[in-house]
Amino acid sequence: MKLLKLGAVSIVVLFVIVLGISLLFPSKIIISRAVNIDASPATIMPHINNVSAWKNWVEGMNDTSVHIISDKVVMMNKTKATIVNVTDQIVSSEWINGNNRILHSSMQLIPDSSHSVTVVQWQFEQQFKWYPWEKFGSMVSDKIVGTMMEKNLNKLKQLAERKDTSSLIPTTEN
Numbered sequence: 001m002k003l004l005k006l007g008a009v010s011i012v013v014l015f016v017i018v019l020g021i022s023l024l025f026p027s028k029i030i031i032s033r034a035v036n037i038d039a040s041p042a043t044i045m046p047h048i049n050n051v052s053a054w055k056n057w058v059e060g061m062n063d064t065s066v067h068i069i070s071d072k073v074v075m076m077n078k079t080k081a082t083i084v085n086v087t088d089q090i091v092s093s094e095w096i097n098g099n100n101r102i103l104h105s106s107m108q109l110i111p112d113s114s115h116s117v118t119v120v121q122w123q124f125e126q127q128f129k130w131y132p133w134e135k136f137g138s139m140v141s142d143k144i145v146g147t148m149m150e151k152n153l154n155k156l157k158q159l160a161e162r163k164d165t166s167s168l169i170p171t172t173e174n
Contacts (some may be wrong), residue, residue: 022132030124031145035153039160041089041109041118047156048107048120057150057155081105092139095124102127120156120159122149 037044047053051074055061060076067075072083078098085092089110095103103126110119122143129133 017078018132022135025128025135025138027130028125029128029141030123030125031142032121033146033149034119034121035150035157037118037157037160038116038118041111041114042068044109044118044120044156044160044172045088047108047159048091049083051083052115053058058152059155104120113174118165120153122153124149 007025047057049099050071052068052071054074055066055068060066061074063076063079071076074081080096082096084094087151089108093105095105097103103124105122105124108121108123110121112118123139124136124143128138
C-alpha cells in the first residue's frame with residue numbers, strides 16, 4: 001500500500017512540476033520569416049493576394065486534396081485558409097485547421113526607397129491553451145512551420161525575380 005501511495009504522490013508531483021515549467025512558456029507565439037526579393041511590391045503582390053497564385057510557390061498547393069473555392073478561400077486537407085484583408089503592402093489571412101484552431105497570418109511587403117528590392121515578411125500567430133503538451137509543442141512549431149515558410153518564401157523569391165526573356169530577339173552576326 002505504501003508503494004502504491006508513493007507512486008501516486010510521485011505522479012502528482014511530477015505533473016505539477018511539468019505544469020509549472022509549461023506555465024513559463026508563452027501562450028501565444030509568432031513565427032516569422034523574411035526574404036529580400038529583387039522586385040517591386042507591385043510585382044510580388046499578385047503572387048500573394050490571390051490563393052490561385054499560391055500554387056506557383058506554396059508547397060503542396062498542387063496536391064489533389066487542395067480545393068480552391070475562390071480567389072480568397074482554399075481548403076488544404078482539413079485546413080481552410082481565407083484571405084481576410086488586402087492592402088497595398090499587407091495580405092492578412094486566417095488558417096483554420098481540423099480542430100477549429102485559428103492561426104492568423106500576414107505577409108507584409110516592405111520596399112526599399114527605390115522600390116527595386118522588397119522585404120517580404122511572413123508571420124503566423126498561434127495561440128495555445130494552458131495544457132502542458134500544447135506549451136511544449138510550441139517549441140517544435142517554430143521548427144516545423146518556420147522551415148515550411150522559408151522554403152515557400154524562397155520559391156516566391158525565385159518566381160518574382162524571374163525575368164521575362166520572351167521579348168529578347170536573338171541577334172546573328174555576319
